[in-house]
Amino acid sequence: MTGKKILMLVGDFGEDYETMVPFQALEMVGHEVDAVCPEKEAGDTVKTAIHDFRGDQTYLEERGHDFAVTATFDEIDPANYDALVVPGGRAPEYLRTYDAVLEVVRHFFETEKPVATLCHGPQILAAAGVLDGYEMTSYPAVRPEVEAAGCSWVDEVTRDRNLVTAQAWPDHPEWLAEFLDMLGTDIEQGPLGVAADD
Numbered sequence: 001m002t003g004k005k006i007l008m009l010v011g012d013f014g015e016d017y018e019t020m021v022p023f024q025a026l027e028m029v030g031h032e033v034d035a036v037c038p039e040k041e042a043g044d045t046v047k048t049a050i051h052d053f054r055g056d057q058t059y060l061e062e063r064g065h066d067f068a069v070t071a072t073f074d075e076i077d078p079a080n081y082d083a084l085v086v087p088g089g090r091a092p093e094y095l096r097t098y099d100a101v102l103e104v105v106r107h108f109f110e111t112e113k114p115v116a117t118l119c120h121g122p123q124i125l126a127a128a129g130v131l132d133g134y135e136m137t138s139y140p141a142v143r144p145e146v147e148a149a150g151c152s153w154v155d156e157v158t159r160d161r162n163l164v165t166a167q168a169w170p171d172h173p174e175w176l177a178e179f180l181d182m183l184g185t186d187i188e189q190g191p192l193g194v195a196a197d198d
Helices: 017-026 090-094 101-109 122-128 140-148 170-182
Strands: 005-009 034-035 045-052 060-068 084-086 115-118 158-160 161-165
Touching: 005 017, 005 101, 017 034, 017 045, 017 060, 017 170, 084 101, 084 122, 084 170, 090 122, 101 115, 101 122, 115 122, 115 170, 122 140, 161 170
Parallel strands: 005 034, 005 084, 084 115, 115 161
Antiparallel strands: 045 060, 158 161
């Protein structure tokens, strides 16, 4: 397998699992991931948030980790990337206010490159105006926004054309499997380096 070059949009108080797990999983199978954030340079950090449910009507948010961005946002060219990942959490709420972020997202849809997003990540896609006609999912509280942007919302991990969507981090296994399939990822090694077909 030839690894793909993947761009990930991150920001302060993005969901910890939805940032860290895809970043590490995609690199683990041989892809190169550049995590970028507006107004941040390579080596700067963003603060993540951990969202949990404890019987309230909505989630509880606690401080997560410091996550290092790996490339400088102002220096990236989306044309140099094969795919895009947009995690959820609170970051998409403000990242969608950056015109440059919306332009990056539009590039991946105009060129029909693979895009994976979940939770509140679709808020950025809705703001970019790229969801019209798609079938997708998101965190349920984001459903009115994505439907207003022209999509058909469903209650499960969904793949439609170049877009793979999920509701939140509990969907990681299915969501990441769909995205890896879309990328053409062929995982040749099993645990501890044992070939998968041995």
